[in-house]
Amino acid sequence: MNISEFAEYAGVSKSAVSRYFNNGYLSDDKREKIEKAIEETGYSPSISAQAIKTRVTKLVGVIIPKLSSESCARITEGISQVLYEHGYQILLVNTANDYNKEIEYLDLFRQNRVDGVIFLATVFTDVHRSLLKKMHIPVVITGQEYKGFSCVCHDDFGAAYALTELMLHKGAVRPAYIGVTDDDKAAGEARHKGFLKALADNDISLDKHNSVTAEFNIDSGYSCAKKIFSGREHPDCIFCATDNIAAGAILYCRENGIKIPEDVMICGVGDSKIGAITAVPLTSARLHYKTAGIEAAQMLLNSIGRASNVPKIMKLDYEIVERESTNR
Amino acid sequence: MNISEFAEYAGVSKSAVSRYFNNGYLSDDKREKIEKAIEETGYSPSISAQAIKTRVTKLVGVIIPKLSSESCARITEGISQVLYEHGYQILLVNTANDYNKEIEYLDLFRQNRVDGVIFLATVFTDVHRSLLKKMHIPVVITGQEYKGFSCVCHDDFGAAYALTELMLHKGAVRPAYIGVTDDDKAAGEARHKGFLKALADNDISLDKHNSVTAEFNIDSGYSCAKKIFSGREHPDCIFCATDNIAAGAILYCRENGIKIPEDVMICGVGDSKIGAITAVPLTSARLHYKTAGIEAAQMLLNSIGRASNVPKIMKLDYEIVERESTNR
DNA sequence: CTGAAAGCGCTAACAG
DNA sequence: CTGTTAGCGCTTTCAG
Numbered sequence: 001m002n003i004s005e006f007a008e009y010a011g012v013s014k015s016a017v018s019r020y021f022n023n024g025y026l027s028d029d030k031r032e033k034i035e036k037a038i039e040e041t042g043y044s045p046s047i048s049a050q051a052i053k054t055r056v057t058k059l060v061g062v063i064i065p066k067l068s069s070e071s072c073a074r075i076t077e078g079i080s081q082v083l084y085e086h087g088y089q090i091l092l093v094n095t096a097n098d099y100n101k102e103i104e105y106l107d108l109f110r111q112n113r114v115d116g117v118i119f120l121a122t123v124f125t126d127v128h129r130s131l132l133k134k135m136h137i138p139v140v141i142t143g144q145e146y147k148g149f150s151c152v153c154h155d156d157f158g159a160a161y162a163l164t165e166l167m168l169h170k171g172a173v174r175p176a177y178i179g180v181t182d183d184d185k186a187a188g189e190a191r192h193k194g195f196l197k198a199l200a201d202n203d204i205s206l207d208k209h210n211s212v213t214a215e216f217n218i219d220s221g222y223s224c225a226k227k228i229f230s231g232r233e234h235p236d237c238i239f240c241a242t243d244n245i246a247a248g249a250i251l252y253c254r255e256n257g258i259k260i261p262e263d264v265m266i267c268g269v270g271d272s273k274i275g276a277i278t279a280v281p282l283t284s285a286r287l288h289y290k291t292a293g294i295e296a297a298q299m300l301l302n303s304i305g306r307a308s309n310v311p312k313i314m315k316l317d318y319e320i321v322e323r324e325s326t327n328r
Numbered sequence: 329m330n331i332s333e334f335a336e337y338a339g340v341s342k343s344a345v346s347r348y349f350n351n352g353y354l355s356d357d358k359r360e361k362i363e364k365a366i367e368e369t370g371y372s373p374s375i376s377a378q379a380i381k382t383r384v385t386k387l388v389g390v391i392i393p394k395l396s397s398e399s400c401a402r403i404t405e406g407i408s409q410v411l412y413e414h415g416y417q418i419l420l421v422n423t424a425n426d427y428n429k430e431i432e433y434l435d436l437f438r439q440n441r442v443d444g445v446i447f448l449a450t451v452f453t454d455v456h457r458s459l460l461k462k463m464h465i466p467v468v469i470t471g472q473e474y475k476g477f478s479c480v481c482h483d484d485f486g487a488a489y490a491l492t493e494l495m496l497h498k499g500a501v502r503p504a505y506i507g508v509t510d511d512d513k514a515a516g517e518a519r520h521k522g523f524l525k526a527l528a529d530n531d532i533s534l535d536k537h538n539s540v541t542a543e544f545n546i547d548s549g550y551s552c553a554k555k556i557f558s559g560r561e562h563p564d565c566i567f568c569a570t571d572n573i574a575a576g577a578i579l580y581c582r583e584n585g586i587k588i589p590e591d592v593m594i595c596g597v598g599d600s601k602i603g604a605i606t607a608v609p610l611t612s613a614r615l616h617y618k619t620a621g622i623e624a625a626q627m628l629l630n631s632i633g634r635a636s637n638v639p640k641i642m643k644l645d646y647e648i649v650e651r652e653s654t655n656r
Numbered sequence: 657c658t659g660a661a662a663g664c665g666c667t668a669a670c671a672g
Numbered sequence: 673c674t675g676t677t678a679g680c681g682c683t684t685t686c687a688g
Contacts, residue, residue: 002664013674013675014665014667014675015668015675015676016673018667019673021666022667022668025673030674042439042462043439044438044439044440045666046380046439046664047440047441048377048380048440048665048666049680050667051680052665052666053666053667054680057376059419062420067401067402068405074396076422077396077422080395080421080422090421090422091387091419091420092390092408092418092419092420094409096405101412110370111372112372112374112376218601218604247605273602274602274605277546277575277605278607279605330682331681331683332681340658341660342682343683344658346683347658347683349682353657354658355657373682374681377680379664379682380664380680380681380682380683381664381681381682381683
């Protein structure tokens with residue numbers, strides 16, 4: 001049923017119907033007629049047809065690397081919550097860490113279909129930058145800083161620094177680092193730098209055999225821990241770039257009789273659920289993922305429909321959560 | 329830039345452009361011109377305008393209760409993968425377990441905007457049924473059976489039965505049950521029945537103090553375990569309806585010196601990541617969530633555009649994953 | 657193979 | 673407050 005048929009059914013004009021669903025410049029008489037007819041027919045206007053006229057879709061494209069990662073899911077929940085409150089909906093793209101899909105969908109979103117994009121970034125390339133520059137709609141990057149664009153990110157450097165200091169102040173002198181690739185500016189580079197800076201500030205040196213790069217998962221944390229503990233001299237603390245990696249390291253230690261925190265302290269980043277139930281509860285840094293989603297959505301909504309938008313960066317603070325794994 | 333402007337730019341007619349993007353009934357000459365012009369302008373047709381004519385949106389509405397639950401995320405990943413391959417996109421609705429949002433969006437999807445709906449169900453009411461019956465587009469229910477509709481679900485009963493049998497065969501005689509509300513037909517009722525049937529088949533009785541209802545989270549599992557162990561006679565095995573609940577129970581046991589599996593065996597359902605890193609690795613039943621998403625999407629795609637659709641049910645098998653928590 | 661023209665369902669002036 | 677009307681950007685006959 002379209003607006004004309006419905007108008008006829010309700011005994012009013014098309015305009016009256018349109019007004020009912022929009023600005024509501026309408027007599028009570030017609031309003032009632034329309035309400036009654038809706039009740040009876042279940043009519044509702046076609047969103048596509050509306051979109052073609054008004055040029056708003058009430059849709060926001062959300063591009064994320066991996067839905068089943070807790071941090072991504074929590075950010076998306078935050079986004080979802082805010083968009084819902086404002087009558088927007090999410091067009092979800094799960095790239096499954098596939099770089100090409102990121103590009104593909106960024107391009108698809110470039111011209112139409114959505115009113116704005118929230119991009120949960122991983123590794124940025126030149127292709128990303130040029131595509132992003134060509135977007136005709138507002139974009140908010142989440143999870144890392146990207147010069148020239150609006151971003152909501154975490155204080156990864158600060159969190160890593162604080163966590164490392166915590167362990168050093170408890171007497172650790174042979175630190176180890178299990179991180180992710182520095183191509184990832186947030187979880188990789190920033191946390192790495194925070195870790196190194198804390199060492200430098202405390203005059204502690206890092207044995208290069210005690211610094212390894214993992215993937216974003218438990219298994220990888222496990223095998224990296226194995227690598228580290230196969231060295232001559234065991235570390236007395238390990239900074240892990242994510243909680244999942246730390247969980248893997250804890251698993252390795254348990255299986256090999258390495259006591260946490262007595263023999264080695266361990267910490268992660270993210271304060272995900274996993275940290276509370278590991279064999280030894282994990283010290284971590286809470287990163288407020290959901291809040292990041294909320295802020296990103298808010299920032300995006302604020303710039304939708306605006307002519308020019310100055311890029312802004314919002315950096316969210318962290319919170320150290322001390323648990324047994326560093327309880328010396 | 330719209331089709332007319334673009335056609336003029338490319339030096340061809342509107343029809344030619346439209347044909348280029350659709351059936352491609354076109355001379356090579358024009359095809360080249362158009363390709364060149366696309367290269368230069370980045371033009372792509374408006375999806376809203378297309379949708380209004382063709383009545384297909386290439387959008388599938390996905391309604392889920394909680395994104396940050398691992399099972400939901402994995403199902404959604406499966407859905408996403410298949411839809412991507414077929415050029416469809418996901419309109420994601422995260423209801424945050426809010427019953428009203430389910431209704432609201434089901435209603436919103438009823439008339440337009442999407443070509444089909446995948447509904448990751450929780451508790452069904454009469455409102456759900458009547459709304460679902462009125463849908464003009466195909467719907468696939470995921471996660472539970474719902475008479476009269478197409479569903480992709482798991483063998484919750486079978487998994488619970490097998491898990492319970494496993495523990496009984498290892499000599500357990502004082503079972504306990506930590507489940508979720510029976511209003512949830514899958515995670516609640518079906519698993520509950522599977523558990524009870526296994527007891528009955530083995531002539532084991534259940535002390536009613538050893539049967540409690542939890543929420544879907546770790547904390548609730550913890551406090552339910554506490555409740556159970558505050559009774560006179562401790563159970564020697566606990567069936568938990570989800571891995572998260574089981575993780576909470578394990579936490580409680582560890583804190584209170586109750587040995588797993590010596591004093592009490594514990595199992596969960598879902599085989600989520602959490603089970604591998606709990607203090608004692610958790611026996612569970614793998615439920616193939618991602619596959620469920622894949623199958624649901626496939627089923628939906630198969631019925632989009634078809635005139636009549638006979639409701640079908642697909643029940644996915646489970647797989648028992650034995651770990652230390654039942655290793656007696 | 658091709659272009660003109662008639663809509664798709666809706667909104668937003670416009671003149672009352 | 674109201675109805676008429678002219679498009680929005682596209683697809684799809686239809687007659688070449």
